[in-house]
Amino acid sequence: GESVGLHLPTLSVQEGDNSIINCAYSNSASDYFIWYKQESGKGPQFIIDIRSNMDKRQGQRVTVLLNKTVKHLSLQIAATQPGDSAVYFCAENIQGAQKLVFGQGTRLTINP
Amino acid sequence: DAGITQSPRHKVTETGTPVTLRCHQTENHRYMYWYRQDPGHGLRLIHYSYGVKDTDKGEVSDGYSVSRSKTEDFLLTLESATSSQTSVYFCAISAGQGVYGYTFGSGTRLTVV
Numbered sequence: 001g002e003s004v005g006l007h008l009p010t011l012s013v014q015e016g017d018n019s020i021i022n023c024a025y026s027n028s029a030s031d032y033f034i035w036y037k038q039e040s041g042k043g044p045q046f047i048i049d050i051r052s053n054m055d056k057r058q059g060q061r062v063t064v065l066l067n068k069t070v071k072h073l074s075l076q077i078a079a080t081q082p083g084d085s086a087v088y089f090c091a092e093n094i095q096g097a098q099k100l101v102f103g104q105g106t107r108l109t110i111n112p
Numbered sequence: 113d114a115g116i117t118q119s120p121r122h123k124v125t126e127t128g129t130p131v132t133l134r135c136h137q138t139e140n141h142r143y144m145y146w147y148r149q150d151p152g153h154g155l156r157l158i159h160y161s162y163g164v165k166d167t168d169k170g171e172v173s174d175g176y177s178v179s180r181s182k183t184e185d186f187l188l189t190l191e192s193a194t195s196s197q198t199s200v201y202f203c204a205i206s207a208g209q210g211v212y213g214y215t216f217g218s219g220t221r222l223t224v225v
Contacts, residue, residue: 034213049213105154
């Protein structure tokens with residue numbers, strides 16, 4: 001099975017609140033991690049990435065945190081907006097492999 | 113998506129017929145991938161290519177074949193379509209492993225009746 005998974009399959013938040021989407025991985029040889037967003041009817045889109053020599057990386061309204069001690073990855077979305085509604089996937093690159101391993105995805109819904 | 117196109121976007125075919133899906137890129141990326149996406153299974157890798165004529169199997173390769181005769185095109189063929197191959201198929205490209213992420217196409221929705 002896949003080594004990347006998610007704690008929650010669905011997440012519902014109020015508009016304007018912060019969202020936190022979690023991901024667990026099991027392969028200590030993973031050296032690169034990516035978060036993707038997939039809107040209905042579209043392909044996954046790159047959001048943000050982080051390398052294993054970092055523990056935090058920020059983008060516009062998004063932050064990725066990496067805790068290698070417990071093999072945990074999270075995506076934080078600040079001031080969640082209706083346009084953030086989507087399925088979010090984490091993916092890991094295992095050092096030496098030629099392909100990413102994807103998690104199952106978390107569906108984020110925004111309540112008005 | 114910029115630099116990667118999939119065709120067709122939608123297709124309905126009958127069981128037992130051959131089907132070819134095409135992925136075309138203009139980014140000159142070395143790596144190309146075919147995934148299928150089904151409810152409850154997420155993205156599953158079918159086949160991938162790491163160069164012209166260089167391909168390898170993914171986790172769900174049975175019933176599928178691929179070809180890459182030039183950098184820009186990666187074809188996925190279902191030799192004899194079955195209902196279990198009804199799915200959304202995504203192509204992805206990457207400039208390198210462990211350095212860059214993937215760029216995905218918009219997908220092909222295939223229905224086998």
